[in-house]
Amino acid sequence: MPSRPARRIAIDPQGPILIEGPVEIVLADGTLARSDRFMVAVCMCRRSRAYPWCDTSHRSRERAVAPTEDGRPR
Known part of the structure; x- marks a missing residue:
C-alpha cells in the first residue's frame, strides 16, 4: 500500500493551527x-x-480612540 504524503501543520501558540488542505474534520x-x-x-x-x-x-x-478636534489623542 503506497504511503500518502505527510500533511504540514503549523501551530501558533497565540492563534489557530494552520494545516495544508484539503482538510476534513470530524467534530x-x-x-x-x-x-x-x-x-x-x-x-x-x-x-x-x-x-x-x-x-x-x-x-x-x-477600540481606536478618536482624536480630539485639535488632532491630539484623548
Whole structure:
C-alpha cells in the first residue's frame, strides 16, 4: 500500500493551527466539516463564529480612540 504524503501543520501558540488542505474534520457531535482550500486555519480558542474554522476571534479587540478636534489623542 503506497504511503500518502505527510500533511504540514503549523501551530501558533497565540492563534489557530494552520494545516495544508484539503482538510476534513470530524467534530465532537460526529458532523463532518470539510475545506478544499490550500491552507486551512483551524480554531483552537473556540471563540470563532465559523468553528471549526478560524475567524480571527482570538485576536484582542481594541477600540481606536478618536482624536480630539485639535488632532491630539484623548
